[in-house]
Amino acid sequence: MGQVAGLLLDAIVSGILVGGFYAAMAVGISIAFGMLGISNIAHPALILLGSFIAYVLNSQFGMDPILVGVLATIPFYFLGTLLYTAYEFAFERRGTQLIRGLAFFFGLLFITEVGLQLIFGVDYRLVEAPYIGPSYNFGPVSLPVRMLIPFLASVLLLIGLQIFFVRTFTGRAIMAVAQDKFALQLMGAAPVRIKRIAFGLSTATASLAGAFLIILQPVEPSMGRDYIGRIFAICVLGGIGSLPGTFIAAVIVGVAESITATFYGPSWSPAIAFGFLLIALVVRPAGLFGRA
Amino acid sequence: MMMEASAATSNELILDARGITKRFGGFVALNNVDLAVRPGERLGLIGPNGSGKSTLTNCLCGALKTDGGSISFAGRAIDNLSSYQRARLGLGRSFQLPRPFHSLSLLDNLRIPLVYAVNARSGTHLTEPQIRTRSTELLGEFGLGGKLHRLPGDLTQVEMRKLELARAMATDPTLLVSDEALAGLSHSEVNEILALLLALNKRGVAVIFIEHIMRAVMAFSERLVVLVAGEKIADGTPKDVIADERVIGAYLGQ
């Protein structure tokens, strides 16, 4: 195998692994934005909050970051329901959602980011766990375990959520909210309550994504911003509100970035997602897998 | 009993829509619908909920792109024109739920169509005082003369409907598509709005009257078109149409 082919293969494999993790970051937006129509641009900042919680509990008590991520889903869920209650009260009920709603979440993003900066400074922080470090090698392809674990955990998260949406009553009610508010009222479920649950769920995924993020790489408070374009690109590309679509789009973006980073240098990869976002918005706003 | 639109030559028609088709994904909202309107005609358009009346309105006025068919207005193909261009040509519409400009006073609500639709036509240019006179006049006709400087938020539901019609009229249309202007109004309020629409028609404005209240439809329309599940199933005089078996079937449930 030629050296270029080897590099390419390695880039593709790591792109797929990173892409799986991107799916975990994007799934929260996919639920909030895609299904509920709430443009929660503060989601990446909440992911960073998740990362720092994992950092604190890992460095203080040696807790496993993924375990922290799983446990923190509970407070994150309630944080989400709280945020939705405020959002519903202040914006949805008044009917002036878009501009002020966006400014509201932008303010939250900013407060979270600056708050983390005041507490932790601007240094990069990382976690320790037995699976961070070792890596399997297959010829030119390396499989670092610190990437493999978030990938597998993300896949599990997405499968779990998909089953929830398709099989359970609450899940189907959320999907119904996404389609039609009135249909849901006919079912006898209160849209506000269902939306609160869904938004809580969306926020809960941030704690997991945050734990995965800090396993993958050291983090600093302002990093979340770099992910906004990427996450929304994935959501739009994947078709608003479709979980399998989100996963496939995440892998596509991951691979494209990884190839760019390998052959042109990592400093160019942030531009990739933007390219995808623009293409998706201009060519096919319904997403690759959405209904036209 | 179908009165064929093509019976009239197209230059006598103000609106001539042929074979209008609109799909949303796999769902066919409009299937090959023809609709013709003569200048100054009062045409009633009825059909059960979800039969495609609003979709047809949106296609005619340019808010939705059609997937098939052609529309000509005043002898001109308008398929490639966007909403605002159609409004400038004289194709006016009023919305089912009133959609006033909330941050503008009633006078300024009417100023928008006067400046952007009427003044954009060749040969007309209203000066600032003329715009003011015209909008005051129109609001007066619609019984809103006492609230020129109020915001739409201060109006009652009937007043909001009147504002909606007044704004549509301010575009100085030759054809007005009125989408359920009466929904949710009391008996006397229905009569009030109906009288306004008839007065507009007297001045030569053709009206497509989309409505559920059969009493109003029968009183208003010279001709009636029935849409069911995206297809036109009847087109003729109101008396003939409501006697049609397919129409009865569609309304009384198959």
Place this chain on the structure above:
Amino acid sequence: MSNGRFILLACLVGVALVAASTFVTNEYYVFAAYFVLQYVVLATAWNILGGYVGYVNFGTTAFLAIGLYSAAALNKWLDLPIPVLIPIAGLLCGAVGLAMGYLTIRLRGVYFTIATLALSVVVQTFITNWDYVGGSRGIYIMRPTDVPVFGSYVAYLFFLMTVLAVASVVIARVIERSTFGFGLAAIRDDETAAAASGVPVLRLKLVAAAISGALMGMAGAPLPFYLTYVEPTSSFSLAYTVNSVAMPLVGGTTSWLGPVIGAVLLGTMQQAMTVLISSSVNLLVVGVLLVIFVIAAPNGILGLIRSLRGKKVDPETNPLAAILVTEKRSSQ
């Protein structure tokens, strides 16, 4: 007040500001005032698209940085003077605003917002990789040694920014009272109804996006000479974006006066707090104020003043105004 009178008045305020600056001996105060005026431009520019049309731009940093770096690069290449660099930056950013608008503004408004967020990341990526302006290391800008008329270079920069601020406010106010401005308001209230009334929705939005972008870019052109050293990380500080969003929303978005009030208040507050406390804390305050205002006083300070003059306030939609009105009543 007619447009002519307003322009005269705005120019007089500008002349008074420049005249006052010559009496200030401590250069720090002139620097601080420059910073506030720069925010008057940015907030006013943001409001032309955000407040008048209702499209939220989170890419202020991108536009500012394009203006900044185009000025730095052209100064290095051709040694052009700032009064030439400002219109070039304006044209460039106007074109970027137009392009962004054309690509995304036809869709739902929120996509435009997301695209502007992503735009900052992309522009930063390009500039970090652009060696001519120093890449990630940054670039030093030589201030020209001879300054005509103005005693010092800082005074000269302050004069330029005053001109820009006066010009932006005048543009905003003229738009607000014009047919174009009424069209924008109609679009903000209801796009479909606006189109049905003959308003060319897309064209008006694009013009607004271009004007807004151009003004932001122009504000950026003198900045490299003010800072004398620029590098990507601080040039792309989120502070510019959050301030240009917060200032109009705190001041009030429906009138030209709102962004000016917001910029003067928040800008001065931040200058004072940067000296007294730390710059992180004052950004946190801006974020908190932004959230409080969008929830409790959606029409900003101007809205609060207006409801104090009026009688009826809906506590559901305007909680802070309702509280103030009740207070006023009970004190009477």
